[in-house]
Amino acid sequence: MAVLQVFFRCNKRGDGVAAKSSQADKYDCLRLENQLCFPLYACAKEIVRQYKSQLAGLDLTYTQYIAMMVLWEHKSVTVSELGNKLYLDSGTLTPLLKKLEQKGFVTRCRCQEDERSVCVKITEAGEELKEKALEVPGKMCSCVGLSDEEKMCLERILKKIMGRF
Amino acid sequence: MAVLQVFFRCNKRGDGVAAKSSQADKYDCLRLENQLCFPLYACAKEIVRQYKSQLAGLDLTYTQYIAMMVLWEHKSVTVSELGNKLYLDSGTLTPLLKKLEQKGFVTRCRCQEDERSVCVKITEAGEELKEKALEVPGKMCSCVGLSDEEKMCLERILKKIMGRF
DNA sequence: TAAAATTAAATTGTGTACAATCTTTATGTA
DNA sequence: TACATAAAGATTGTACACAATTTAATTTTA
Numbered sequence: 001m002a003v004l005q006v007f008f009r010c011n012k013r014g015d016g017v018a019a020k021s022s023q024a025d026k027y028d029c030l031r032l033e034n035q036l037c038f039p040l041y042a043c044a045k046e047i048v049r050q051y052k053s054q055l056a057g058l059d060l061t062y063t064q065y066i067a068m069m070v071l072w073e074h075k076s077v078t079v080s081e082l083g084n085k086l087y088l089d090s091g092t093l094t095p096l097l098k099k100l101e102q103k104g105f106v107t108r109c110r111c112q113e114d115e116r117s118v119c120v121k122i123t124e125a126g127e128e129l130k131e132k133a134l135e136v137p138g139k140m141c142s143c144v145g146l147s148d149e150e151k152m153c154l155e156r157i158l159k160k161i162m163g164r165f
Numbered sequence: 166m167a168v169l170q171v172f173f174r175c176n177k178r179g180d181g182v183a184a185k186s187s188q189a190d191k192y193d194c195l196r197l198e199n200q201l202c203f204p205l206y207a208c209a210k211e212i213v214r215q216y217k218s219q220l221a222g223l224d225l226t227y228t229q230y231i232a233m234m235v236l237w238e239h240k241s242v243t244v245s246e247l248g249n250k251l252y253l254d255s256g257t258l259t260p261l262l263k264k265l266e267q268k269g270f271v272t273r274c275r276c277q278e279d280e281r282s283v284c285v286k287i288t289e290a291g292e293e294l295k296e297k298a299l300e301v302p303g304k305m306c307s308c309v310g311l312s313d314e315e316k317m318c319l320e321r322i323l324k325k326i327m328g329r330f
Numbered sequence: 331t332a333a334a335a336t337t338a339a340a341t342t343g344t345g346t347a348c349a350a351t352c353t354t355t356a357t358g359t360a
Numbered sequence: 361t362a363c364a365t366a367a368a369g370a371t372t373g374t375a376c377a378c379a380a381t382t383t384a385a386t387t388t389t390a
Contacts, residue, residue, distance in 0.1 A: 063376060
């Protein structure tokens with residue numbers, strides 16, 4: 001029973017005992033409002049939506065933006081290195097990088113040392129985009145509106161979860 | 166400057182002052198590791214991936230599962246009611262509900278009172294699925310591995326963010 | 331060294347997500 | 361009542377996201 005309770009929100013009475021009068025309590029763990037993962041999923045989607053408006057002026061989607069972040073820092077990475085940093089595979093990255101190449105922000109070519117790998121390099125236009133991007137984190141932060149303490153707490157918990165996978 | 170700092174992780178020295186020796190500090194706010202939204206995005210995806218293996222036996226995707234949760238509780242809802250609860254629009258829900266109908270878990274038909282609306286109703290097979298789903302929340306919880314305190318904290322912060330949108 | 335195994339991308343197919351548009355039905359108002 | 365407006369879904373188009381497969385290059389090993 002304890003293992004089923006873990007995803008419940010706090011029992012209102014705090015005693016962990018289901019009320020005898022309600023026959024539906026067995027299914028409480030399946031109520032949307034008792035899920036913890038659902039607000040996580042909904043929140044992540046909402047934040048990507050907020051990024052969309054912030055990033056419109058840069059001609060980037062959110063996924064393209066985080067890929068550019070890696071390139072702003074590292075200048076040149078292989079597709080698999082990028083995938084390891086972003087938790088994305090080639091099925092997502094290949095078409096995404098082709099779009100960034102079309103926009104002129106990156107170049108793609110097979111590595112000389114290992115022809116299996118593709119090197120993605122940032123272009124001059126990609127570097128220039130970095131200046132325009134400088135205002136994005138601040139705008140997103142005020143949009144999300146957490147205190148420093150809440151941000152630290154959220155980061156700690158999210159990284160704990162990620163550490164298990 | 167303060168507004169740009171908000172999405173940084175804690176300054177290692179704790180004084181909020183950028184080191185003079187590093188010329189790249191201006192761009193620290195654009196480093197992937199200093200983002201709070203990225204672990205949120207990555208974590209949400211990872212959890213959906215974990216659900217996928219838990220839900221394989223139910224023949225449900227994660228999005229189909231949360232739609233079924235609403236139906237397990239309410240038996241019958243319109244598409245727009247479902248969309249309000251799940252933060253999804255008809256462009257996502259229409260094809261999803263057609264799939265759930267094909268699997269025999271729901272029926273879809275125009276409401277008599279208002280022909281603009283579509284009523285989605287759970288079927289007998291959909292109700293039976295509820296029994297199989299009972300074990301999912303517990304498995305997901307142990308998979309995520311947070312303490313009760315961490316879960317409450319995470320839920321509080323996520324709902325604070327959602328409350329702004 | 332030749333064959334087997336591994337690795338890296340690309341490709342294919344399915345399923346979300348969501349903005350924008352379209353169609354149908356219902357509602358409000360002159 | 362006619363007409364404008366609004367509301368509800370469906371449709372269209374773009375962009376992920378990822379499992380599974382394929383292709384090519386590299387490494388391992390018998």
